[in-house]
Structure formats: C-alpha cells, structure tokens
Amino acid sequence: MHTTPRDDYHTICYHESGASTRREGSDAVLTPGTAFLQPAEDEGVFNSDDLVDYIHVYLPIAAVENLADEIDTRTASYAEVPVEFGCRDPELTRTLAQHISVIRETPTPSAIEYDEWTINIGMALLRYAVRAEDDALVGAARSSLTPRQMRDVVDYIEQCIATRITLADLAGLSGISQFRFMRAFKAETGFNPHQYVIQRRLARAKSYLRNSDQTIADIAYDVGFSSQAHMTDVFRKKVGTTPAKFRQIMRE
Structure with missing residues (x-):
C-alpha cells in the first residue's frame, strides 16, 4: 500500500483489524489497536501479508495548531506531534476507538459533531505529544460562561433549532474559542454542546x-x-x- 500526502491535513492511521503491517524504513509493526501519524508532507509505503482494515482520520493542520496555541502547550506546531508508527498510547488509542465507533453509529452527523470530534481527537494527539514532560496539557486553563453568555447561547439554540448549528456559532456568542467553550458549556450544563x-x-x-x-x-x-x-x-x-x-x- 502506498499513501500520498495531503496539503492541508495530517492523517492518523488507525489499524482496526487484519494482518500486521510494516512501513518501509521502519522496524516497528502496526497491529490491531495501534496507530501512527502521517504528516501532511509525508509519503509512505506499507507492506502486509494479508487484508488489513484501516481507519484514516484526516485532521486539518490549522485546526490542531490553533488548539495547541489556545492551550499553550510546548507543542508549537502540529507537525511536531510525534505519533510513532505502531503507537500504543492508551489514551490516543481509546479516543480513536471511541470516536470511530460513534462515527459509524451516526450516519448523518451534524456540523457540531464534526467540530467536537476534531477537537477531541486533536486534544488526544496533543496530550500524547507532551506526555514525556506533563501528565496533563500545559496551561489548559478553565473557562466559564457568565449567566448572560449562557442565556445568549440557549436562546440562539432555541431560535435556530431547525437550522445548521456549529460549534463556531455557539462559541462566537460567548467570545471565546471553540475548545474553551466546549469545556465551559459542559461544566455549566453537564452536556457537550452537541448533546x-x-x-x-x-x-x-x-x-x-x-x-x-x-x-x-x-x-x-x-x-x-x-x-x-x-x-x-x-x-x-x-x-x-x-x-x-x-x-x-x-x-x-
């Protein structure tokens, strides 16, 4: 199997099932339940003795770089996130498996679901990136919503319930980033925005x-x-x- 680079997306390759896979130039082996990051500029040649089921998750470079900036990690660029071939990081693997399961059960995902998936998987990548130095992401300060901000968000949802609602729409009403809005909204209501x-x-x-x-x-x-x-x-x-x-x- 030969994979070609994408200009504006990095690819997380998650090996769901099937035969083991080796990447040319690497001694590591990709087995079910393992993953690796293929940077946008990277090309790869992979060999397997039998059929393999892969899930490719395409994450926009800009979206996850913005996440890194918002939470002030020491990962200045998403290109620096070192998800090795055959990675068995428990949190990253668990996050990927959970989201893949949800995606498969959601035949018509909404815009806000896509937004939340991007942030959640991006966060798992960034946690992996700083794992050697920190147990938690650096500077991931908690945000809160004022009563007025909550009213504005709730009123908007009620008024626009029949339309396409995005995380950017809701976060924009409160004047904070999508990542911080997700955290603050869940802390306030007990629900993710999509829920x-x-x-x-x-x-x-x-x-x-x-x-x-x-x-x-x-x-x-x-x-x-x-x-x-x-x-x-x-x-x-x-x-x-x-x-x-x-x-x-x-x-x-």
Missing part, C-alpha cells in the same frame, strides 16, 4: 408530536434533524421508542 442541541431537538419534537397533527417527516425537519429516519434513530436511542409510538402513547 444539549439533541436534547432540545427531542424536546421540541415531543411537543409537536403531542400537540400537532404534523407528519413525522415535517416535524423532523422543523426541529433540525436531517430526515425522518434520522429523528427516528435518535428517538430509539434516547427515548426508547419511535416517534410514531410516542405519539400514539401520548394520545391514548
């Missing part, structure tokens, strides 16, 4: 199902789900039943 938006969409959908004769498809679009199937899937996971069954129970 909170989903909860509000479900609450609005339940109200429509109880009190209106709209079709389920129309309700799904009116509360910001990409389709009726998407809302039904979320309903099953979060409520334990389908929208149609929920409406039936509420009207009996």
